[in-house]
Every structure is written in structure tokens, then in C-alpha cells.
Amino acid sequence: MAKIVVIVGSVRSERNGIKVAKWIVSKLEEKGHSVSLVDPVELDLPLLDKMYKEMESPSEKLQQLQKIIKEADGYMPITPEYNHSISSALKNTLDYFLEEYFFKPSAIVSYSVGSFGGVTAGNHLRQVLAEMGTLAISSQFPISKVHEVFDDDGKLLDNNYEQRISRFLDEFEWYVSALSKKRESGTPY
Template sequence: MADRILVFYGSYRRDRQGIRLARYLVSAFAERGADVELIDAREFDLPMLDRMYKEYPAGEAPAALEELAGKIRGAHAFVFVAGEYNWGVQPGLKNLTDHFLEEWFWRPAAIASYSAGRVGGARAGLAWHGTLSEMGMVVISSSILVGGISHAIDADARPTGDGGAALEKSFPRFADDLAWWTEAARIQRERRPVPY
């Protein structure tokens, strides 16, 4: 069975650069045989959080929330493409994730961060680690950091220059780590029911 991986991206900006990293990851995971899908927060365009998905009576959640809840529940693993905004997280991606809670439980998550500067979104990645753990995911130890995003990946999602070479070098370990935890979580869920 192919791993079902959702790659989440959250920038709403007009000239967003991180979509390149998201598309690269979708392609790279697909090449490894994963069943992978990009979840672009801008395309779902959820309102600012008023009610979580679980707070709606059954059958009354907005269609976009219902669709996304089904995708999350059906996934084996998640990848969060995390841009750094003023040393913090992207509001669009955070808003999307906060609409759900139990849907995330008992699956692994990986963080690929980026920024225009040299540190590759490391501070956003660190912030996401705690957030995703609190939301019931096991966050893998491997991460991807892409600095100078507009120079490291071209508009067609192909790695370029030194930054692109570093991305290509780090991806296999990142993907192997996620695959190991994805298999472990799947086997454990099959062995015994989750505790809550």
C-alpha cells in the first residue's frame, strides 16, 4: 500500500515563493511511490477560525471543512511546508491546521521550512514542532530548511544552485525518516485501537 501523504502549504501572498518547495516535495514523494497531494490553504480559503470542524453539528460543517477533514483522516502522514514570517509561523497555514484536532491524531508529521534569508525558516520550523506535537502528531526529527528560496528552487520546482543541491541531498533522509514513522504508526493502529 502506498503511503498517503498530504503536503500542506499556507502562504496567501501574491508572489509566494514557498509554493516551489511544496511542489518539489509533492514531485519527490511521488517519485518514491507515495500517493501524495498538495493542500494549498489559499485554495481552500477557510475563514478565520470561528468554529473548529468538530464544533459543527454532524452534516453542518462548510463543504470545504468537510472535504479537508476527510482528506486528513484518510492520510497516513503529513508534511508542513513552513514559511517564516517575522520569526514565526504563516497565519494561513496556522489557521488551516487550527480548524481540526482529532483528525490529526496518531500520524507522523514532517516540517520543511523556508525563507528568503539564510536561516531557511528554522525559527518557524521550531515553532511548528511544538504546535504539531500538541495537535497529536509525532514530528519526525529530520527536517528540511531552504534559505534563499527564490534562488534554491526555480519556478518549475526544480532545485538550482547550492541551495537546490543542499535540498536534493537532504531529501532522501527526510523521506526515509517519514516513511519509517508512517509504517510504524500504520502497523500500531492495526495492532490495537488508539487510546482516545
Template sequence: MADRILVFYGSYRHDQQGIRLAEYCVRQLQGRGADAELIDAQAVNLPMLDRMYKEYPEGEAPAAMEALAGKIRKADAFVFVTGEYNWSVQPGLKNLTDHFLEEWFWRPAAIASYSAGRFGGVRSALAWRDILGEMGMVVVSSTIAVGPMKDTLDEDGEPVGDGGKALEQQFPRFADDLLWWTAAAKTQREKVKPPY
């Protein structure tokens, strides 16, 4: 059975650049046999966090939240594609993830970051490592950092220039790391029920 991997993306800007990286990750993971799906925070359009999914009585959560909770529970792993906003995380992606908690537990996550500058969003990626760990995920050590996007992926999401070459060289290790931990976590969950 193919690994079920959700690729989360969180920009609400009308001229999204990072969506190219999110779609690239989806295509590359699908090319490796994974059942990868893009979850775009803007498309899901959850409200600013007022009540977490678990705080709704059963069957009363908004439809979009209920649907996403089901997808998260069925996923084997996650990729978070995150831009860097003022040296930190994207509010749209953070808002989406904060609606859930137990749904994330005991699965691996990987981080692909981007920014308009040459650091490729690494400050955001560092912040996400702590956030995702606190939310019960195991964050793999391999990361991807892209910046600037126009020098890495064209409007069709195809690699260009030196940035594109670097991305193509980095992605196999990134995917191998995520898929190894995905297999390990699946195997362990099948053998032993998670402790909580």
C-alpha cells in the same frame, strides 16, 4: 497500498515562492511511491477560525472543511511546508490547521521550512514542532530548511545552484524518516486501536 501523505502549504501572498518547495516535496514523495497531495491553504480558503470542525453538528460544517477533514482522516502522514513570518509561523497555515484536532491524531508529520534569508525558516520550524506535537502528531527529527528560494529552486521547481544541491542531498533522509514513521504508525494502528 501506497502511503497517503498530505503536503500542507500556507502562504496567501500573490507572489508565492514557497509553493515551489511544496510542489517539490509532492513530486519527490510521489517518486518514492507515495500517494502525495498538495493542500494549499489559500485554495481551501477556510475562514478565520470561528468554530472548529468538531464544533459543527454532523453534516453542517462548510463543504471545504468537510472535504478536508475527510482527507486528513484518510492520510497516513503529513508534511508541513512553512514560511517564516516575523520569526514565527504563517498565519494562513496556522489558521487552516487549527480548524481540526482529533483528525490529526496518531500520525507522523515532517516539517520543511523556507524564508528569504539564509536561516531557511528554522525559527518557524521550531515553533511548528511544538504546535504539531500538541495537536497529536509525532514530528520526525529530519527537517528541510530552504533559503533563499531563488538560490534553491527555479520557477519550475527544479533545483538550482548550491542550495538545490543541498536540498537534493537532504531530501532522501527527510523522506526516509517520514516514511519509516508512517509505516510504523500504520502497523500499530492496525494492531491496536489508539487510546483516544
């Protein structure tokens, strides 16, 4: 069982990302993982001024978030596509930390109301995650026309996604396992 952090990328009032995130959490829990859901709405983080490691007295919420991020074996950010990129809320949440992410894999889930499922945002996020030391697996999980895939309660309406998620999670689990074993024997720095 791995510790996985799912990070919601949207703070909009009628956001689809929370539906996607809760479904992803349920899929990971079905596979026996311990999952933490990080929701920027609940965190209410200010715009980044100092990284966690630079703060003299971080808030209780930020201390708890740092512990979750540090203890994780892998990360799964859920990104909307805003103007061909990721949301500022997701970037702000990610940027509070750095070393906590090192040598752990990530897997990108993207979505949009259009036909391409946020792949452009996912590609941009891949660059950000690489720079942060949490390389994304080669597969991406785009969800096109997200408003037609989930109902208002977050129930999956398109069973094609059930088939697709299995292979995506299998790949992610492989990387989580491989890098966990490698971290046990040490890291380059």
C-alpha cells in the same frame, strides 16, 4: 504506499512555498505515495470560529479537507518564516481539526529568503504539531535562500537539496510505517 498530506503555509501573491510544496509532492510521488496538496489559497477558509467537529453544516470544501486529513497516514507542512514563527494561514488551516491528526507523524519543511531556512518557524511549528497529536520527526528540512533554490517555474536549481531530501523522506517513511502498524492494533484513546 502511504497517504501523505502536504500543507502549504503561505497565501502571499508571489509565494515561494508553492514551489517548495510542488517539489516535495513530486519527491513523495516518486517514492510511490499518494499525496494530497492542501493549499489555503484554494480553500479560502475564513478565520477559525469553530473547529470542524463543532460545525453543524460545514462547507463542501471543508468536508473534503476533513476526509483528506482524517484518512492520511502522515503530514508534511511547508512553513515560511514570518517574524520567527509560522504563518497565520498555516495555523488557521491546521486548527480546523484535531483528532484527525492523532497518532500520525508529521515532518516539517521550512524555508526563508535568509540563511537559516526558517528553522525558528519550524521549531515553533514542532510545538504546535505536538499539541495537535501529530508529533514531528526529529529531522527538519530547512531551505535557505529559497528564491535561489527554485526558478520561477518551481524547478530545482540547487542539486544539494536532492541529496538532502532522500534521507529526510526515508526517516519520515519509517515513522509513517511504524505508526500505521501500531494504529492497526489500536490507540490509547
